[in-house]
Amino acid sequence: MTSALRSSTSLRRRLNIVLIGGAAVLALLIFLFVRHYTTQIAQQGQDNILKASVSSILDAAVIRNGTLEIDFPYAALSMLNTASDDRVFYAIYQDGALLSGYEALPPAGSESFNTISRTGRFNDVPVRITSAARRLVTSDGVTVISVAVAQTQDALSLTLAGISRTVAFFGAGFFVMATALSFWASSATIAPLNRLAQSITRRGPQDLSPVQKPVPSEMAPLVASLNTLMGRLDQSLRQSEDFIAEAAHRVRTPLATVRSHAEATLQRVEREENRKALRSMVRAIDESSRAAGQLLDHAMITFRADHLERQSLDLAALLRDLVDRLEPVAEMKDISFKLLAPEEVHVLGDPILLQNAFRNLIDNALKYAPAESVIEVHVTNGASACVEIRDQGAGFPPAQIDELVTRFARGENADGTIGSGLGLTIAQDVAVAHGGTLVLQNREEGGACVTFSL
């Protein structure tokens, strides 16, 4: 039943995937964001220094006696000193013509008077270039001085690598913590579900009482419908058992009345064909009442087996008593019982069920064995208690021996005998309810042998 249950992805796994996946995405986003942000800040730091350098060179530009002088301070380049000893390049242009510095380093366009920073290459190395321009008025007119200062980015990349490492470390730490948290969260969430499943599994098979323990509010609807379902199941089971018992009982009483009327009538009727009809009527009534009786017993057996109450009892005494009671029936058929039993055989079981089972088995022996034979009832007390009932009849029809215990199954040798096909079913149900077995055999010397072991 459980193996056939189709299960989709486990809730816990789903929860873990969502939480851990979320944490991973979040950690990655944090990493990328913080790195991007710090990269910008670090780049801004370099740009600011480059800017300061450019403007201190530009500020030094003066026109003195008609000639341009740019006596820029030592600090203009000194400030570009970095921990990684980055290389420095600069160029000073006047109206687009190189005045001094590195030739291949063009300013961002002399017409741009705003300070511009950009990343580029100089002498085949990647550099950050900052440039700005300034207008100076001479006697001849206006001249434009533009300055570009470039610096390699070794220190910056070192800083960035450091930052990336730190941020990656934090991201990983966050991820590990979030993962641990998600495992904890998922198991905490699943725990009540597991507890419920366990408490239901631990129940006896007949315990259909509602779940009483408090459950999380999300599970309340599920448990509530489970409780109603079990309640309905319990009720309908009870109802159907009650119904069968009630029905059988109701049928049996009127049948008894009808039978006594039919018997009485049979005494009075003379004509053979009428008597024959009456006899078959009586027989049909017997069949029906037997069936009703067995159905009633079967219903009772089913109910008691479901609520098995074991008590200590003496199996030998039980069978002795049973044989005594059936003695009159046996005498009518000139059959004698031979009971072999130790003084006492103690077992734990339901006496009513056991009695019913053995009565059915002995009843069968009486029914299917010929007159003037012996029925042996053999009680043994080995590893488990065992009762063997042997008769001297024709035995079970070999072809059907496996199916005879099923409900309403009757053998081909049963034609002419009254019965409903429930006797062996009852016996087997009782054996199984007690954790035992019922084995049908034919004896080599002839006759049936039924072994009931507990």
Next chain:
Amino acid sequence: MRYFFLVVALVCSGPAGAQQWEDRQQFGDPDAPTLLRVLSSTDTALFAPVLNDFVDTVPSVSIDYHVAATAEIDQVVRTSSASFDVVISSAMDLQFKLANDGFAARVDGFEQPEWAQWRSSLFAFTSEPATIVVNREAFAGAAVPRTRQDLIRALRDRPDSFRARVGTYDVRQSGLGYLFATQDARTSETFWRLMEVMGNLDAQLYCCSGAMIEDVASGKIAVAYNVLGSYAMARDDLVDQIEVILPQDFQTIMMRTVLVSSGTPNPEGAATFVRHLLQRGQALSTLSATSLPFLDFTRPPAEQSTIALEPALLTYLDRLKSQRFLAEWEDAIIQ
């Protein structure tokens, strides 16, 4: 392809071969499998102990040691960087520009303090102050100047005894002289006043420290300003004639630097040499095997006086800046 290399080799060896070296000497076994070509501004006499120590330790290498002026060294490296393996110069600014412009190869594999190297490609290995060298006789009976201010006063007090008898670097020729002058000018206005005073006294201009020391010793001039202290102090023989003064107002200390040429066909050999120079130099100078004042890497230099290896060294190499500086300098010293 082979022809191409031949042509390149010819072109490269062209200017180097035509060069007039101040000095050129071989060290080590002439048949050694590897030859390292070292281009240096340091006088052979001062550097020989280091070179000998190297060829003794690494016998498989011999050294072809060339001496040239700092400005020339800069020129040679820029035009044919493959013609030398190791470049040593006292002109920190020129060396720095070479490294900044990509003419120096990285040398890894040893610890050098941050302040004594730049980009692991330019390494400082000495600490050499600029000094004032005076002729003892010229100052007999008078107080020997201890500061630039003292010197200015002494020159002004006795102009006749100093006329045409003061000397300093011709900063137009000497890279080191230019470096000392620009750093002095950066530090104090006194420099310009001193130059003016010296100019008024018809100052003699020199290409190199060695010549200045000789002339002071011989009495041809009485005072030389901004003489490389290490050279002056190395002259034990002249101790009676000259006195070497470390100015007390402020000092300008230069660090001699070495780099491995980026064009070297033998970067490993060159790197070995540089490593040896940096690691053994200190030991050699404590053994007094060499009078070059090697850097003690465990002691960072005094804040102000030592010229730092930083991009600002490019400042006075700027065309506009140097034009202006040289004009001012000429105004002051050439009357």
